[in-house]
Amino acid sequence: MNLERYKRCSAIARGLEKADFVLKNAKIVNVFTEEIIEGDIAIADGLIAGIGTYSGIREKDLNGKYVCPGFIDSHLHLESTLVTPKELISQAVLHGTTAFIVDPHESANVAGLAGIDYILRETEEVSANVYVMMPSCVPATGIEDNACRITADMMEPYLQNERILGLGEVMDYISVVEGSPQMYEKLQLFDKRVRDGHAPFLQEPDLQAYVMAGISTDHECSEFSYAMRERRNGMTVHIREGSAARNLKDIVQGIVENHVSTDGFCFCTDDKHIEDIKREGHIDHNVRKAVSLGITPVHAIRMATIQAARCYGLSHLGAVAPGYQADLLVLDDLEQAAVGEVYYKGQIVKPENVCPAHTCPLELKNTVHVKAFTREKLKYTGSFPCHIIGMDEGQITTKDILEENLCGDDPEGNGLLEKIAVVERHKCTGMVGVGFVKGYGLRCGAAASSVSHDSHNIIVIGDNDEDMELAVRELIRTQGGYTLVKDHQVYETLELPIMGLMTDMGFEKANEKLEKMIRKAHEMGVPKGMDPFIALSFMALPVIPEIRVTPRGIYSVTGNAFYT
Numbered sequence: 001m002n003l004e005r006y007k008r009c010s011a012i013a014r015g016l017e018k019a020d021f022v023l024k025n026a027k028i029v030n031v032f033t034e035e036i037i038e039g040d041i042a043i044a045d046g047l048i049a050g051i052g053t054y055s056g057i058r059e060k061d062l063n064g065k066y067v068c069p070g071f072i073d074s075h076l077h078l079e080s081t082l083v084t085p086k087e088l089i090s091q092a093v094l095h096g097t098t099a100f101i102v103d104p105h106e107s108a109n110v111a112g113l114a115g116i117d118y119i120l121r122e123t124e125e126v127s128a129n130v131y132v133m134m135p136s137c138v139p140a141t142g143i144e145d146n147a148c149r150i151t152a153d154m155m156e157p158y159l160q161n162e163r164i165l166g167l168g169e170v171m172d173y174i175s176v177v178e179g180s181p182q183m184y185e186k187l188q189l190f191d192k193r194v195r196d197g198h199a200p201f202l203q204e205p206d207l208q209a210y211v212m213a214g215i216s217t218d219h220e221c222s223e224f225s226y227a228m229r230e231r232r233n234g235m236t237v238h239i240r241e242g243s244a245a246r247n248l249k250d251i252v253q254g255i256v257e258n259h260v261s262t263d264g265f266c267f268c269t270d271d272k273h274i275e276d277i278k279r280e281g282h283i284d285h286n287v288r289k290a291v292s293l294g295i296t297p298v299h300a301i302r303m304a305t306i307q308a309a310r311c312y313g314l315s316h317l318g319a320v321a322p323g324y325q326a327d328l329l330v331l332d333d334l335e336q337a338a339v340g341e342v343y344y345k346g347q348i349v350k351p352e353n354v355c356p357a358h359t360c361p362l363e364l365k366n367t368v369h370v371k372a373f374t375r376e377k378l379k380y381t382g383s384f385p386c387h388i389i390g391m392d393e394g395q396i397t398t399k400d401i402l403e404e405n406l407c408g409d410d411p412e413g414n415g416l417l418e419k420i421a422v423v424e425r426h427k428c429t430g431m432v433g434v435g436f437v438k439g440y441g442l443r444c445g446a447a448a449s450s451v452s453h454d455s456h457n458i459i460v461i462g463d464n465d466e467d468m469e470l471a472v473r474e475l476i477r478t479q480g481g482y483t484l485v486k487d488h489q490v491y492e493t494l495e496l497p498i499m500g501l502m503t504d505m506g507f508e509k510a511n512e513k514l515e516k517m518i519r520k521a522h523e524m525g526v527p528k529g530m531d532p533f534i535a536l537s538f539m540a541l542p543v544i545p546e547i548r549v550t551p552r553g554i555y556s557v558t559g560n561a562f563y564t
Contacts (some may be wrong), residue, residue: 018057028051031305201561236311244271291336373432419468446464485526
């Protein structure tokens with residue numbers, strides 16, 4: 001804060017001048033003392049100048065409503081919402097999220113630095129605080145077939161950007177613990193900055209070596225016991241509640257039942273579709289759910305605000321106190337985290353305040369390049385019996401199942417399995433990996449997506465090769481998207497022309513299409529508790545246990561090897 005700004009705010013704090021704006025008669029959630037304090041909030045030049053009794057040029061009487069700091073999403077991928085960054089932020093901020101810690105590694109895997117630049121540019125002029133973590137693993141591992149590779153020397157110029165907070169989720173834990181020189185260069189480049197983790201189910205010696213490398217957060221905990229192992233090693237745990245991975249219940253129940261301090265825990269969404277945000281909320285949903293499971297409202301708000309701000313060194317965010325940015329939520333109900341009004345830098349946020357999106361550069365479109373795809377490519381050529389992917393509702397982890405009874409390339413005849421394949425779509429290599437999956441449930445059709453973490457090749461699942469081929473060809477035609485095929489006809493396609501990850505048709509039209517497709521997929525057998533497209537998108541990510549499929553075939557994550 002410069003001197004002139006300080007002198008004016010100081011005068012307001014001491015009652016010598018009127019504030020620009022005063023929220024009067026508020027019940028203020030103090031995240032430092034865990035008290036509810038009654039008083040006025042004086043705002044000047046986008047900052048909180050004082051708490052107490054004040055008069056202002058403009059005033060609004062809250063009549064005893066609660067006020068808390070704006071919520072912070074401690075880890076998310078804007079691309080995974082399917083809409084452009086500005087559209088996502090415009091929706092999430094109305095639910096009270098005023099700060100976003102963004103990792104653009106989805107864009108980076110498809111378009112390299114141009115993808116990162118797109119996310120930075122699209123989030124410059126929004127009514128929220130958007131910070132970016134530099135993608136650490138592009139590609140995610142050495143076995144991935146993505147479009148681009150980002151090295152430490154390519155990252156270095158971005159250190160000058162004040163919105164780059166640190167290093168994004170470090171997925172390649174093997175390179176970390178084995179001391180890969182290339183990985184060490186990246187870690188050293190971000191020395192004294194936050195280095196985010198991605199460390200599901202590491203054995204204790206590996207986890208300790210991983211933390212020793214300076215990695216301080218993780219959002220991949222799906223169980224309370226593992227979250228406690230990470231806390232004992234000093235890590236901050238980001239409790240994830242997205243569209244596919246819903247880990248909040250297990251972790252919060254463990255916190256409550258074991259009387260564990262909530263310090264060191266934050267909230268994140270990671271990957272959450274726009275229709276889920278509109279239906280149930282964003283970080284406000286995490287807060288409500290935590291309270292319903294036994295966390296006190298004030299502790300839940302602390303997890304959504306000051307604890308995330310401290311984790312990322314955002315000393316101006318996360319509290320209703322003098323000198324903090326005036327990002328404030330007026331709550332109609334404390335326990336329900338019912339957001340009535342949202343203020344960003346002291347100005348009320350309204351839907352009509354959303355900035356228009358920029359025109360997407362042509363280089364970020366037409367990114368689907370597939371070599372001579374035919375139905376023959378979908379034949380399984382591995383051995384029998386074979387290892388299949390076991391999917392679970394509400395989780396993105398999988399089970400490695402040795403299927404003794406499967407002895408032929410015929411999921412139709414089995415009735416319990418579907419076939420799954422990943423088609424390389426960046427460099428026309430012609431590679432297609434094929435395997436089988438249990439737990440998805442789709443019958444008489446196929447579903448396909450160009451969103452398949454993190455390399456974003458085309459992933460397709462179905463109970464017959466004809467429909468699977470049709471689904472892949474549809475995404476080649478549209479240059480990316482989600483598609484659902486039923487009885488040898490395309491039922492519907494949501495086009496995602498921006499890098500094969502995002503739509504530019506507007507969230508309302510996209511949401512209408514997606515809701516229709518999800519309903520139909522559930523009618524076709526996908527379990528109600530499973531998002532059919534997000535769940536599918538994670539089946540290609542070879543850094544989450546236990547088994548995945550890539551363009552090179554079926555991969556054992558736990559065994560770090562491909563099955564033949």
